[in-house]
Amino acid sequence: MKAMxxxxxxxxxxxxxxxVDRPVxxxxxxxxxxxxxxxxxxxxxxxxxxxxxxxxxxxxxxPGIDLAGTVAELGADITGLEVGDRxxxxxxxxxxxxxxxxxxxxxxxxxxxPRTTQLADAAALPLTGxxxxxxxxxxxxxxxxxxxxxxxxxxxxxxLVVQLAVDAGAHVTAVDAPQHAARLEGxxxxxxxxxLSLAAGPAAVGGPFQAVVNHVRVSPEELAQLTNYxxxxxxxASTAGPIPExxxxxxxxxxxxxxxxxxxxxxxxxxxxxxxxxxxxxxHRPVSELAAVHEDAGAGRLPGKTVVLAP
Numbered sequence: 001m002k003a004m005x006x007x008x009x010x011x012x013x014x015x016x017x018x019x020v021d022r023p024v025x026x027x028x029x030x031x032x033x034x035x036x037x038x039x040x041x042x043x044x045x046x047x048x049x050x051x052x053x054x055x056x057x058x059x060x061x062x063p064g065i066d067l068a069g070t071v072a073e074l075g076a077d078i079t080g081l082e083v084g085d086r087x088x089x090x091x092x093x094x095x096x097x098x099x100x101x102x103x104x105x106x107x108x109x110x111x112x113x114p115r116t117t118q119l120a121d122a123a124a125l126p127l128t129g130x131x132x133x134x135x136x137x138x139x140x141x142x143x144x145x146x147x148x149x150x151x152x153x154x155x156x157x158x159x160l161v162v163q164l165a166v167d168a169g170a171h172v173t174a175v176d177a178p179q180h181a182a183r184l185e186g187x188x189x190x191x192x193x194x195x196l197s198l199a200a201g202p203a204a205v206g207g208p209f210q211a212v213v214n215h216v217r218v219s220p221e222e223l224a225q226l227t228n229y230x231x232x233x234x235x236x237a238s239t240a241g242p243i244p245e246x247x248x249x250x251x252x253x254x255x256x257x258x259x260x261x262x263x264x265x266x267x268x269x270x271x272x273x274x275x276x277x278x279x280x281x282x283x284h285r286p287v288s289e290l291a292a293v294h295e296d297a298g299a300g301r302l303p304g305k306t307v308v309l310a311p
Contacts, residue, residue: 001020001101001102001311002018002020002100002287003017003018003020003062003099003101004016004062004287004288004290004291005018005060005061006059006060006063007059009048009049009052010047010049011048011295011298012292012294012295012298014047015047015063015290015294017288020062022101022102023096024073025073025075025104026075026076026104027076027077028076028077028106029075029078029104030075030081030104030106030110031074031075031102031103031104032067032069032070032087032089032102032103033069033071033101033102034067034068034069034098034101035068035119035309035310036066036069036098036120036121036122036123036284036307036308036309036310037063037064037065037066037067037068037099037287037307038064038066038123038127038307038308039290039293039306039308040127040128041297042065043065043097044298046061046093047294056094057094061096062097062100063099063290064097064098064099064100064103064308065090065127066088066089066090066091066098066123066125066127067088067097067103067105067123067126068086068088068120068121068126069086069087069098069119070085070087078107081107081110085112086113086119086122087110087112087113088110088111088112088113088122089105089126089262090127090261091103091105091109092106098310099287099290100310101310106260108262109261109262111262111266111268111269113269115273116272116275117279120284120309121279121307122279124156124279124281125272126260128156128157128279128305129268130258130261131157131239131256132158132160132161134258134261135213135237135239136161136164136165136168136213136237137164137168139237139256140213140237140254141235142164142168142170143169144170146210147170147173147207147209147210147211147231148165148170148209148213149172149205149209149211149212149213149229150162150165150173150174150175150215151176151196151212151213151215151216152175152176152214152240153174153176153180153192154177154180154183154184156280156305157239158174158213159180159183159184159187159280161213162174162187162189163277163278166187167276167277172188172191173190173193173206173207173209174187174189174191175194175196175205176192176194178194183280187278191205191206198226201228202229205229207229207231208230208231208232209229209230209234210230210231210235211234211236212226212229212234212235212236212237212243213237214226214236214237214238214240214243215240216240217241218241223238223241223242224244227243227244227245227246230243230249230251231251233249233250233251234250235253236253236254237253237254237255238255238256239255239256242255280305282304282305283305284306284307284308284309285308285309286309287310288311290308293306
């Protein structure tokens with residue numbers, strides 16, 4: 001079978017499109033015929049070796065943490081799945097990924113694919129959806145009626161946090177560049193504002209807020225200013241560096257390390273099929289162009305969430 005792999009850490013040039021052996025499922029594993037994976041920034045960090053100590057991997061390595069495809073073969077002790085089932089998953093960070101024709105997935109990581117989207121487009125959901133779910137409900141502990149500021153609301157994770165918060169009954173102020181405004185308004189937010197002028201303070205955007213969720217990589221000084229946007233007793237949750245706590249005001253802080261969770265992914269899929277969650281795909285690229293996708297991402301040229309189509 002064909003797969004994209006790298007044999008050493010480095011730039012996008014280390015990625016090679018080559019022939020590899022088709023894997024065989026062991027106990028508790030499922031062999032999935034890949035329809036698509038998608039690009040996530042962590043893919044770039046793993047390839048570059050930045051996360052080598054945190055995420056030990058075996059070289060050569062197939063990237064692609066997201067998976068959408070169909071069950072091709074079942075290992076021993078698998079129940080509830082059949083050959084031909086359409087599935088999605090966030091694959092373990094330290095195992096072979098989805099930039100291949102076939103991939104092994106732990107059965108517990110799999111969820112039924114959405115019925116209301118193209119199977120390939122469903123590859124845009126797993127990691128970003130789980131990151132959004134865990135940020136919104138585990139870190140920020142969002143509840144109905146709360147006020148929430150989402151900074152970086154137009155991005156892949158941010159737009160899902162916005163929709164989950166609105167669906168949960170929160171009052172959402174979405175922050176991002178003007179080109180995202182119409183889409184964010186369509187998600188039912190209370191207010192859309194342009195990039196924060198941190199010097200202007202929270203009152204300029206209707207704050208402070210009971211929860212602030214940040215997806216924008218800024219300096220430590222700017223992260224510290226975001227603490228001022230959190231109301232007394234509130235929470236600051238971030239996927240892009242820690243926001244300092246303010247213990248005197250009871251402001252706590254939490255940062256995300258996303259994990260695979262088949263049950264949560266099943267909940268997300270149900271929301272997609274119910275029309276409560278929309279996944280925005282900006283581009284489709286063949287897996288043979290994955291090195292160029294990584295290069296474009298590093299240069300800031302990706303238009304948004306990019307789905308990578310299997311051979």
